[in-house]
Amino acid sequence: MKKYFINVNEEETPKYIIIERHIKKLIDSNKIEDGEKLPSIRVLAQLLGVNNITVVNAYKKLENEGHAVQKMGSGTYAKRKDINRNFKREYSETLKKISGNLQEYIDFTGETPSSSFFPVKLFKDVLNNVLDRDGADALIYQEALGYEGLRKSISNVFWKNRIRSNDILIVSGAQQGIDIVSKALINTNDSVIVEKPTYSGALSVFKWRRADIFEVPMGEDGIDIVKLEKILKKNTIKCFYTMSYFQNPTAVSYSEEKKIQILKLADIYDFYIIEDDYLSELIYDESMVYKSFKSLDKNDRVIYIKSFSKIFLPGIRIGYLIPPANFKESIQNSKINTDISTSSLMQRTLDLYIRKGFWKEYIANIRVLYKNRYIYMEQCLRKHLGDKVDFISPGGGLHFYMKIKDSLKINSITLFRLAKEKKVLLTPGILFYKSPSDGEKYFKLGFSQTDEEGIEKGIKIINNLMEV
Known part of the structure; x- marks a missing residue:
């Protein structure tokens, strides 16, 4: 009583x-x-x-x-209401409502680098160079594939010319890339496989296409291969959506061995892999070697999606997509039907920024900045929350994923609401599951928008709330 x-x-x-x-x-x-x-x-x-x-x-x-x-x-x-179902709207409305006063909060919800690290003056100079060089041409629509100069830069700098520029399609960020691929490949009642948990934006796209969605649990080096093959044996699968590095939300990266196993299964069971290459630039653990599914693909089974917005500046909304030959035309048509062209001026500016070597310099700088912040946050989590949560050390990226220990009664929605009252923002795990209740004991903490002082203060507040 x-x-x-x-x-x-x-x-x-x-x-x-x-x-x-x-x-x-x-x-x-x-x-x-x-x-x-x-x-x-x-x-x-x-x-x-x-x-x-x-x-x-x-x-x-x-x-x-x-x-x-x-x-x-x-x-x-x-009677415990299914509060999970409507929480996505509550979460979105909460962030919108406080967006103008975000500086008053310790924000662990950010998923992109802080704008304070972005070299605005340098980018402005490059943009002005493009306008001086190209004049009005910089503002006109480009060909359907995107600005040729940018496609050539991507081919040269990121793929060492192993991917032809004509096989690269410029898109307005990863979310549009997923949407375009889904429209081209997935019809009502087609079956797709996603990681469990997975990026909520991808889940929304597949649900909107009325696909049958199968989930495969994530382990410490990628999805459970045994469970994946069980699904493949019993169902005709159209595609598998994956985030190969620092997956959102688990922060897990795939081992090379597991990537090769999945590529073999794709060939055997005739499905395609949608690879969302998320934050792979931010590898802090020197023992990790970058190899995408696409770079290991020998049978043209991978649809590769990369966003510059995630790592660079969200406002520019530029990414690219590399489709398999079989779907190249249908995916290009899907892009044209979605929008005619991604911003011509921004494409040309990004192209020149990459060509001048500024991109590599920017990535090297923020990798150092965020590695320090990553190490500090990991130390704070072990010090203040070590007896209340379990988590992996991802070795890179911009977030950690927490599992609340079973001995604690609190769930992630209640923690979100209590933390919000204390001016701390976190992301409950229910947003990342097909069945929201599966994520009740999980939450995500990002460190991209919060400095070291805020990180420790926020984690201490979360610790106190979990003791209630």
Whole structure:
């Protein structure tokens, strides 16, 4: 009965609402379990020093809002609403609402490098050079594949000319790349495989295409191959979506051995791999060697997607896509039907920025900056949350993925709400699963938008909240 006690005289809010809110919080945090019988009206009224009608009204409000159910002749029982289903909207609206006051928060939700590290003056000089060089031509639409100069730069600098520039398609970021590929390849009721958990933007695209989505759990070096092959044996799979480095949200990177196994299975079972190459530039562990699925692909099974927006500057919205020969035309047509051309000026500016060597310099600088921040955050997590969460050390990227220990009753939605009240923002794991309830005990902490002082302060606050 102790957990039900609350001082109802502390504020001006009606007493029945204070009681209802308190019980609702206990239900949401699993301190009152789903289906648990609530105290009788008389007993709770005596405990809180209120009259019976106050408790009756509190129970009625809980029932009306779906947090309790009354059984005739038996009493009132807790009912845990499926709060997960509508949480995505709540999360999005919360971030929108506070976007203008984000500096007041410790922000662990960021997924891109901080704009404070971006060399604005240098980029502005390059942009002006493009306008001086190309004049009005810099502002006109390009050919469907994208600006030829940028495609040649990508081929030369990132692929050592192993990929022809005519096989590269410029897109407006990774999200558009996933959407374009889905429109070209996936029809209603086609089957796709995703990692469990996976990027919520990809899940949304596949659901919108009305695909049948199969999930394969992630291990420490990629998905479970045995479970993958079980699905492949029983179903005709069109494609497998993967993030090969520092996966969002688990931060896992695939081993070369596992990549080769999956490529072999793609050939045997006739499916394609959509590789979203996410943040592979930010490798801090020197023992990790970069090899994409695409670079290991001998049978043209990989559709490679890369965004410059994730690592460079979100506002420029530029990425590229390398399709297999079989789907090159249909994917190009899908891009044309989605939009005519990605910003010509930004393509030309990025091309010159890469050609002048500024891109490599920028990546080298932020790799050093974020490696230091990564090391510091890992130390803080082990120091302050080591007894409350489990996590892997990814060796790169911009985030860590936490699993709340089973001994703790709190879930990630409750933690998100409590942390928000303390001006700390985190990302609950339910956003990354086909079935949201699978992510209740997980949350993601990014360090791209928060300095070392904020990192330790925020982690200490989360630690305190998890002790409640």
